[in-house]
Each structure stands twice: as C-alpha cells, then as structure tokens.
Ligand SMILES: *[C@@H]1O[C@H](CO)[C@@H](O)[C@H](O)[C@H]1NC(C)=O
Ligand SMILES: *[C@@H]1O[C@H](CO)[C@@H](O)[C@H](O)[C@H]1NC(C)=O
Ligand SMILES: *[C@@H]1O[C@H](CO)[C@@H](O)[C@H](O)[C@H]1NC(C)=O
Ligand SMILES: *[C@@H]1O[C@H](CO)[C@@H](O)[C@H](O)[C@H]1NC(C)=O
Ligand SMILES: *[C@@H]1O[C@H](CO)[C@@H](O)[C@H](O)[C@H]1NC(C)=O
C-alpha cells in the first residue's frame with residue numbers, strides 16, 4: 001500500500017502490439033519506445049474506443065481525415081517535440097490576455113491558464129466538473145499553442161503506465177533537451193501537510209510525501225524557466241496572498257515520488273479505470289488510482305492543486321487523464337458521452353468565498369468558468385468530436 005493509499009482526503013485536481021492487423025489508420029511506431037508494453041486487455045478497450053469514435057464521424061466538420069490524433073510524447077517524432085517545447089516558450093514570452101488586476105502575478109500568456117485553474121480549483125477537482133473542465137482547458141492550450149505560436153502538432157500525452165516502474169525512462173522526464181527535464185535537485189525535506197485555502201472547513205489539509213528532489217530542475221529546456229504565481233497550498237496561508245496571485249518569480253521545482261507510480265499507475269490500474277461499469281466508478285477510479293497519484297509523483301509545483309499548471313508537464317499529465325476518460329466514453333458513446341457524477345464543489349464542501357454555490361450534485365447544464373469570459377455549459381466539454389472539438393487519442 002503506498003503511503004497515501006489509505007488517506008481519506010484526496011484532491012482532484014504505445015509501441016507494441018501482438019497483431020499488426022489491428023493497427024488500422026492510427027499512426028503507429030513499434031520501435032524504440034521502451035517501458036512496459038501495453039497489455040492486450042487494455043489494447044482491447046483502446047481499439048473499441050478508436051473504432052467507435054471513427055464510426056461516429058458523419059458528414060460534419062470532424063472527419064476521419066481531419067481528426068487530430070493526440071499521441072504519446074514517447075512516440076511523436078523529435079521534430080514535433082522540439083516544436084512543442086518551442087511553442088510553450090513562445091506562450092511564456094507573450095503578454096497575458098486577462099485583466100492583470102485580478103492577479104498581478106499573471107505575467108505571460110501561460111499564466112492566463114494557471115490563473116483560471118487557481119481561480120476554479122475548488123470547483124473543478126473532486127467534483128462533477130473535473131473531466132469536462134479539464135478537457136476544455138486542454139483544448140484551449142492546444143489551440144493557443146497552434147494558433148498563437150504556430151505549433152504544428154496536437155497535444156501529446158504522458159504515457160504514464162508504460163513507465164510506471166521508472167518514469168525517468170520516459171522521454172517526458174529523461175532530462176534531455178526534448179523532454180520536460182527530470183527531477184528537482186535533492187533538498188533534504190520531510191513529508192508535510194499543506195492547507196487548501198477557500199474551503200469553509202478550517203485548515204483542510206493535503207499530505208505531501210517527501211520525494212527524492214524538492215529543488216529546482218537541473219536539466220532540460222525548462223531549466224531556467226521562471227514561474228510567477230503560487231504556490232497556493234502551503235503549510236501556512238498568508239491572508240494577504242491567499243491564492244498566490246501576487247508575483248513570486250522562481251524556478252520550476254519537482255520532487256519525484258516513486259511510491260505514487262511504481263505498482264500504482266500501472267497497466268492493471270489503467271485497465272481498471274477504463275473497465276469501470278458506471279460513471280461513479282469511473283470518476284472514483286480516476287481520482288483515486290490516477291489523478292492524485294500523477295500529481296504526487298511529479299511533486300513540487302505540479303503537486304500544488306491550484307497552481308499546478310506552472311509545470312508545463314501538467315498538460316501532458318492531464319491529457320493522459322482525459323485519454324482514460326475518452327477510452328471509457330468510447331466503449332458506449334451513446335450512453336457514456338454525457339454521463340456525469342459528483343458534486344458542484346470539492347467533495348461537496350462549502351466555500352468561504354462562494355456562499356451562493358449550492359454544494360449539491362453537478363448537472364450537465366451547469367455553466368463552467370474557463371476564463372477570459374468563456375462560460376460553456378458542462379455538456380459542451382463532454383463530446384470529443386463536436387462543438388469545434390475533433391480529436392482522438394492513440
Ligand atoms: C532531437 O532534437 C534535439 C534538438 O534539435 C537534438 O539535440 C537531438 O539530438 C535530437 N535527438 C534525436 C534522437 O534526434
Ligand atoms: C475567481 O474570480 C472571481 C472573479 O472573476 C472572483 O470573484 C473569485 O473570488 C475568484 N476566486 C478565487 C478563489 O480566486
Ligand atoms: C540555464 O542557465 C545556465 C546558466 O546560465 C546555462 O548554463 C544553461 O545552459 C541554461 N539552460 C537552458 C536550458 O537554457
Ligand atoms: C490554521 O492554520 C493557521 C496557520 O496557517 C493557524 O494559525 C491556525 O491556528 C490553524 N487553525 C486551526 C483551527 O487549526
Ligand atoms: C492500483 O493502485 C493501488 C494504489 O492506488 C494499489 O494498491 C494496487 O495494488 C494497484 N492495483 C494493481 C492491480 O496493481
């Protein structure tokens with residue numbers, strides 16, 4: 001049992017195949033990917049999902065020939081990785097579009113994303129909005145990378161289960177200039193409990209296990225990256241800067257914690273997730289077997305439930321979560337696309353700053369706040385090939 005396996009408090013925030021005939025139209029590179037190959041039981045779910053999505057495409061704008069294929073970072077080509085990293089730096093060099101009076105620490109275009117994630121954290125984790133909100137969030141950054149910074153590919157995902165035994169074997173974290181960099185420098189530290197501000201429960205805390213880093217990352221293209229907002233979840237909350245909106249320029253830190261990956265975010269648990277029978281089961285499995293663990297594994301900035309998008313790997317981490325939901329939905333698009341489960345707030349708790357949000361069950365008609373004035377209904381964030389969305393995961 002991993003250290004945190006029994007905790008009650010949980011925040012929310014492929015290159016192998018046995019039958020080549022199954023490859024279909026999906027791009028596939030069987031070489032040099034490494035890690036633990038996808039087992040056939042998971043592959044079965046993946047193929048059903050891909051087949052059902054492609055069959056569902058009609059004569060609309062999303063077709064079999066223009067559908068975006070979101071691939072594993074380990075399987076895209078080097079040039080696409082270089083281009084993605086370039087585009088992230090490009091957004092980091094652009095001014096924010098948001099009103100900086102809301103958050104003087106929001107200094108670049110990436111911070112527009114981090115800001116709204118902080119602002120919405122207590123509604124979009126451990127709630128019914130977790131999956132649809134993050135789906136639209138990912139779609140927005142993918143669009144910004146492509147339209148504002150000329151990125152030619154689509155959002156990649158971190159192939160977590162393939163590298164569950166040693167994530168540094170993945171090209172996501174191998175420390176090369178085409179990765180997101182590796183662990184943070186080792187800084188001696190123990191486990192801590194941090195307070196999640198805003199919940200109307202006195203000092204609601206989240207445990208943070210001690211990993212093997214803790215300091216600034218020392219390699220890769222984000223080595224000298226400066227982040228500005230946050231941290232938000234802290235041992236002591238400063239009432240003058242409760243949500244970390246003030247500028248706080250600093251390096252990107254990580255704190256790899258193997259206990260959240262090894263024997264946890266493996267193929268068996270990925271399969272348990274996509275094999276869930278109901279939406280309630282799916283959401284519970286995603287939150288407890290995967291979502292918290294993937295943030296906890298990376299640690300440092302990525303483990304702050306509010307300002308976690310400060311770590312550029314956040315988007316690949318959430319693309320994997322979105323992919324697991326997509327595969328589950330794709331087993332039965334008719335029954336599952338709009339399935340929802342969960343409360344309107346974090347664990348149904350009241351918030352000290354939003355007394356008029358009833359902490360009741362979320363519905364697909366509820367509006368969500370995506371930032372910059374966009375308030376789509378929850379149901380808009382659920383399908384993958386409608387409302388301007390058009391993507392499939394390989
Ligand atoms: C990938 O691209 C980077 C940057 O251009 C280069 O340094 C590296 O050698 C390339 N790696 C491979 C495997 O081609
Ligand atoms: C989020 O932003 C709204 C204004 O758009 C503000 O009223 C609210 O207090 C903010 N919440 C947090 C947690 O920052
Ligand atoms: C970061 O800064 C150091 C010191 O100036 C430099 O040696 C290193 O190459 C920089 N790394 C990147 C990825 O720019
Ligand atoms: C909550 O945490 C603050 C420090 O951030 C501390 O001063 C206060 O005593 C704590 N309150 C309770 C009820 O534990
Ligand atoms: C799934 O993850 C849990 C920890 O969240 C772990 O205890 C369990 O052994 C894993 N299941 C499998 C089948 O590996």
Ligand SMILES: *[C@@H]1O[C@H](CO)[C@@H](O)[C@H](O)[C@H]1NC(C)=O
Pocket residue numbers: 341342343347348349359360361
């Ligand atoms: C939260 O949702 C559960 C069902 O998922 C429901 O039983 C409970 O009443 C809700 N809590 C609140 C405070 O509305």
Ligand SMILES: *[C@@H]1O[C@H](CO)[C@@H](O)[C@H](O)[C@H]1NC(C)=O
Pocket residue numbers: 061387388
């Ligand atoms: C579909 O394409 C048409 C023609 O290019 C365009 O006018 C319309 O806005 C598109 N609809 C969506 C939902 O993207």
Ligand SMILES: [Cu+2]
Pocket residue numbers: 012013117124125134305
């Ligand atoms: Cu989140």
